[in-house]
Amino acid sequence: MALVNRSIALVDCNNFYASCERVFNPALKGKPIIILSNNDGCVIARSQEVKDLGIKMGVPWFKVQSLAKYHRISTFSSNYTLYADMSNRVMKIISEFCPDQEVYSIDECFLDLTGFKHLALTDYGQRIRSTINKFVGLPVCIGIGASKTLAKLANHLAKKRSFFDGVCDLNTVKPDALDGLFSEISVGEVWGVGRRTEKRLVELGIHTVLDLKRASPRALRKQFSVVMERTVRELNGESCIPLEEIAPPKKQLICSRGFGAPVFSLSALSEAVTSYITRAAEKLRCQRSVAAQVYVFIHTNPFKKKEPQYSPGRLVPLPEPTDDTRMLINTALAGLRSIYRPGFAYKKAGVLLDDLSPSGQQQKGLFDNMGTLQHSKSLMQAIDRINNAMGSGTIKFLGEGLEKQWKAKAEKKTRCYTTRIDEIPVAYAV
DNA sequence: TCTGGGGTCCTAGGACCC
């Protein structure tokens, strides 16, 4: 069988969260920006200026706070509503350039451009870039290669080497030059090679991407796993990881958050758990699944080594698979009551819906409950419809509480410029 | 004082079966 060299592209927004904030505050252009995680705990996104200062991804905010002040870094709480909406706009534009699109994460998508080879793909990539910049105002880079792993690597080059001007098509690079490039990139940059694996590879004398490309897939499979074998094959231009244009339904759904301040009482934990399971149930219905099990967990603060620690969890099976928020709340709260112990300072709680299956196919309970089932379905649909139309939380279960003293910190959040009419940006004529 | 959240895949090992 003749192997056609495929052209897979990876379109990736540059410093996505930071760039989103800049769109609505042009004064931030060229200035250092940090975006904090939920609860304003860690640094999870940085503008290039901040990366250049050596502030690492994931460091606790309090450790770099004074440095940030010294360098006058603008800092924001994460505004996921804004980022998700900006992401949708970018993805929509890209889809108009290529129908074969896999939205891989909030700021990245893969494209299969194999059928577009009659075009100069580098130019086509530049058109994609300028269109996104024109309509959404976000910078992106594009990498193209014969496999997803190569597209990822090409994207890395497009970002790091100004020579490529934001678009790098490895399929147009001559083999010798390609090996030259690969010999200058450390193996840890390869998609799928994390910190642990990098260390083990280096011990085997595999330091660069070129070393890994030239390694024996079979030998590495024995040492590592089938994942590593695929990676080596992909580096050699053999596409092993298919594009997933339609996202398969999730197999589990998690909702968990740290609290703004420690929580002691069962009642406050109950509010938080009710709130989380309500979110999880919404996601569940959104993908038309039902859950058969609920896992509930609570945590004290593991960083406070001197305080007593307690981090229990419990898996509670449901009598039958459901997507009914009321049933899920009751189940989760029963689980919570069974693990709660007074006298601890709890810092986090969460729920996990497990054993998901498509709704409408669930096995019937022991008793004929079609009437109840129909009633539940109508009620949930009504709630979802109202909340979708009028804003999340318009209708909610009282068990979520009204005060929510456990709520996470988000002290530096910008407005939902693109999704709330009352928060739309205002421009003044001078 | 202050340390994110949500997901997937793979493997090894135990339980169990015939």
Added chain:
DNA sequence: TCTGGGGTCCTAGGACCC
């Protein structure tokens, strides 16, 4: 000496990704 062997299913834990 050697003390069955092969298969499936499930789960926990590790590693990775963004």
